[in-house]
Amino acid sequence: MPTGIIVNALSIAVGGVLGALAGNRVSDDFKAKIQMIFGVCSMAMGISSIVLMKNMPAVVFAVIIGTALGLAIHLEDKINRGGAAMQRVISKVIGTGGAKENQEEFMETLITVIVLFCASGTGIYGSIVSGMSGDHSIMIAKSILDLFTAMIFACSLGMVVAVIAVPQFFIFLLLFLCAGLIFPLTTPEMIDDFKACGGILMLATGFRMIKVKMFPTADMILGMVIVMPVSYFWSAFILPMVS
16 A cells, blocks of 8 residues: 555645645745755655665666766756646646736746655655555655645645645656566665665755755656666676676
8 A cells, every 4th residue: 555655645735735824924034944954854864775775886877877868868857847737737726826927936936846746856766665665664754844845835835735746646656556566576685776776866855955066856866767777787797797
């Protein structure tokens, strides 16, 4: 059962409703400082996954090559376009509100939130781990972050933030189901290296959230796609030759 994914979707819905009800009563200083705490928590989650790494050269290779491929095909731009398409649908259902002079800023922020919730490295990684191993801890920890993140954004964007839980749930559920099909083909070492690769993305996400360095986290997602085949190849062919 996709317990973590259900909890994550509910956290966004609840956070969006509470934030919309709170309105502008939350100060900008509070939003900025709590965002820093979100970043530190994401970094801590990433480090806890990185320490599981079994084949460091394979993971490093997968992250570098995956990111290079993502940059080459402009994956982040494609994800942003997908977020813009979702934004148009959601805005038609809920409406945008606000002054016309603020509409452009509103739309840009809404696209950012959609991408953050629906295409984050942490969410993709956590959904796949849940499907492969039944470990929902990453998604539940992400749910705690997303609850407060949704509240913060909903203070300015309104109830539309809560609706993002719907497409997010179906995207992560699909990843969860696909992971269940992949799991029988994996080894424990491949899974640990996959978790370590996801941990690197979570660490990079934390740096972005505290605005230290804007890592291309969306472009890094392909690293998680290739890390398990690279890990298998390293363990089966390269490691016996060098050891």
